[in-house]
Amino acid sequence: xxxxxxxxxxxxxxxxxxxxxxxxxxxxxxxxxxxxxxxxxxxxxxxxxxxxxxxxxxxxxxxxxxxxxxxxxxxxxxxxxxxxxxxxxxxxxxxxxxxxxxxxxxxxxxxxxxxxxxxxxxxxxxxxxxxxxxxxxxxxxxxxxxxxxxxxxxxxxxxxxxxxxxxxxxxxxxxxxxxxxxxxxxxxxxxxxxxxxxxxxxxxxxxxxxxxxxxxxxxxxxxxxxxxxxx
Amino acid sequence: xxxxxxxxxxxxxxxxxxxxxxxxxxxxxxxxxxxxxxxxxxxxxxxxxxxxxxxxxxxxxxxxxxxxxxxxxxxxxxxxxxxxxxxxxxxxxxxxxxxxxxxxxxxxxxxxxxxxxxxxxxxxxxxxxxxxxxxxxxxxxxxxxxxxxxxxxxxxxxxxxxxxxxxxxxxxxxxxxxxxxxxxxxxxxxxxxxxxxxxxxxxxxxxxxxxxxxxxxxxxxxxxxxxxxxx
DNA sequence: TTACAATTTGTTGCATGCAAGAAATGCTAG
DNA sequence: CTAGCATTTCTTGCATGCAACAAATTGTAA
Numbered sequence: 222x223x224x225x226x227x228x229x230x231x232x233x234x235x236x237x238x239x240x241x242x243x244x245x246x247x248x249x250x251x252x253x254x255x256x257x258x259x260x261x262x263x264x265x266x267x268x269x270x271x272x273x274x275x276x277x278x279x280x281x282x283x284x285x286x287x288x289x290x291x292x293x294x295x296x297x298x299x300x301x302x303x304x305x306x307x308x309x310x311x312x313x314x315x316x317x318x319x320x321x322x323x324x325x326x327x328x329x330x331x332x333x334x335x336x337x338x339x340x341x342x343x344x345x346x347x348x349x350x351x352x353x354x355x356x357x358x359x360x361x362x363x364x365x366x367x368x369x370x371x372x373x374x375x376x377x378x379x380x381x382x383x384x385x386x387x388x389x390x391x392x393x394x395x396x397x398x399x400x401x402x403x404x405x406x407x408x409x410x411x412x413x414x415x416x417x418x419x420x421x422x423x424x425x426x427x428x429x430x431x432x433x434x435x436x437x438x439x440x441x442x443x444x445x446x447x448x449x450x451x452x
Numbered sequence: 453x454x455x456x457x458x459x460x461x462x463x464x465x466x467x468x469x470x471x472x473x474x475x476x477x478x479x480x481x482x483x484x485x486x487x488x489x490x491x492x493x494x495x496x497x498x499x500x501x502x503x504x505x506x507x508x509x510x511x512x513x514x515x516x517x518x519x520x521x522x523x524x525x526x527x528x529x530x531x532x533x534x535x536x537x538x539x540x541x542x543x544x545x546x547x548x549x550x551x552x553x554x555x556x557x558x559x560x561x562x563x564x565x566x567x568x569x570x571x572x573x574x575x576x577x578x579x580x581x582x583x584x585x586x587x588x589x590x591x592x593x594x595x596x597x598x599x600x601x602x603x604x605x606x607x608x609x610x611x612x613x614x615x616x617x618x619x620x621x622x623x624x625x626x627x628x629x630x631x632x633x634x635x636x637x638x639x640x641x642x643x644x645x646x647x648x649x650x651x652x653x654x655x656x657x658x659x660x661x662x663x664x665x666x667x668x669x670x671x672x673x674x675x676x677x678x679x680x681x682x683x
Numbered sequence: 684t685t686a687c688a689a690t691t692t693g694t695t696g697c698a699t700g701c702a703a704g705a706a707a708t709g710c711t712a713g
Numbered sequence: 714c715t716a717g718c719a720t721t722t723c724t725t726g727c728a729t730g731c732a733a734c735a736a737a738t739t740g741t742a743a
Binding site for chain 2: 696697698699703704705706
Binding site: 491492503521522523524525527 | 723724725726
């Protein structure tokens with residue numbers, strides 16, 4: 222399994238109550254499944270608060286795309302369509318490409334060091350065959366890169382996207398295809414090189430190719446999962 | 453002046469109550485100014501509803517980045533910093549670039565026709581020296597292009613961004629620099645050509661350069677405005 | 684059995700009262 | 714006149730009651 226699931230980031234421009242966090246976690250970790258009803262009164266009892274704060278949290282989750290509020294019927298856990306998943310990966314590519322370019326332009330040294338260390342640790346994980354650790358490190362690589370772009374607005378949009386995408390841990394279960402591991406590892410190194418050379422265009426290009434490649438695997442995994450457990 | 457200000461789009465995945473729309477309009481049209489207090493009780497009286505729906509709308513606007521809710525103090529109209537404006541234009545570039553690429557890849561004929569007609573009408577506006585109409589048509593050009601990408605998720609993120617950017621009509625007051633009008637017009641034509649040739653890479657590249665160019669003007673305008681009326 | 688209508692149940696939407704806290708105001712002492 | 718403290722005022726945060734509506738259930742007639 223996996224302990225930290227929703228997108229943890231320092232971007233807390235909008236009030237992030239503990240309640241909201243707990244509810245979001247329940248969704249992205251699969252404690253509640255798509256189609257499940259999230260009734261305000263029931264949740265209010267569970268969390269020992271009144272309906273009001275529950276209600277506000279659910280509205281927020283609706284905006285994040287994780288639930289659907291049907292007026293006077295109920296609030297339900299939402300399952301993204303195959304098409305939406307595809308659209309989100311396109312956005313991921315654009316966001317991370319932008320981030321790589323910005324990072325290269327900035328020439329941010331500390332973040333670069335962090336990325337290098339990440340690749341080193343990832344290499345070890347590959348050699349040890351520790352897929353779980355590797356998956357976590359990959360996530361960290363991408364997070365570090367986006368954070369390094371040093372754009373609050375970009376981070377906000379990225380977090381929003383990744384929370385929707387984190388649904389069912391699609392992202393983390395993806396790299397298992399044979400051969401893809403070392404490929405991904407090499408691509409990470411290439412991205413670092415481009416950023417080091419302060420070459421924004423190349424950095425963006427490689428990043429986007431990299432994201433596109435892993436997205437393809439991820440989308441396939443999501444499709445398979447969908448066929449096994451149709452909503 | 454200008455009648456329609458906030459980003460009108462068919463993307464209504466999230467409940468868009470009339471109240472929310474009206475409040476948002478008040479902000480982006482400048483009826484209420486940055487720093488102004490939006491007190492729940494006062495608004496409730498104005499709109500003749502209770503505090504609850506007002507409160508929910510304000511929370512939504514906080515998520516959209518238009519207001520800031522300070523707990524137990526008040527809800528205030530927010531003014532984006534110069535830096536945030538810059539960050540948002542970067543995102544705009546990425547979004548519209550992505551859209552141009554997707555549109556070229558799709559080869560969507562009806563949208564293409566719409567864009568061509570837009571350019572024709574814009575050309576007339578330029579010749580007539582009707583800056584107001586031209587500004588509106590430019591906005592329509594970009595909206596049509598993004599909508600034509602046929603990505604719900606992209607539209608959601610784009611709308612979110614543009615609502616924040618619509619603040620003080622930064623976008624519309626921008627193209628007035630001498631010479632920039634015909635330039636912009638030419639760039640629009642070039643974008644259409646690239647899309648027509650189903651050349652996604654070129655389409656994206658030109659689109660991004662175009663957005664970057666107009667963003668520079670817009671950012672300058674925002675800066676000037678900021679110096680004249682500091683928050 | 685089936686079709687259909689009445690009723691019951693369950694859910695969100697809204698109104699409102701009260702509590703908690705922040706900030707402004709006034710008051711008092713020096 | 715000024716500094717500091719008490720008080721008052723204004724705001725949001727939360728709890729809760731009720732209304733509106735959708736959907737499920739039940740009963741009934743054919």
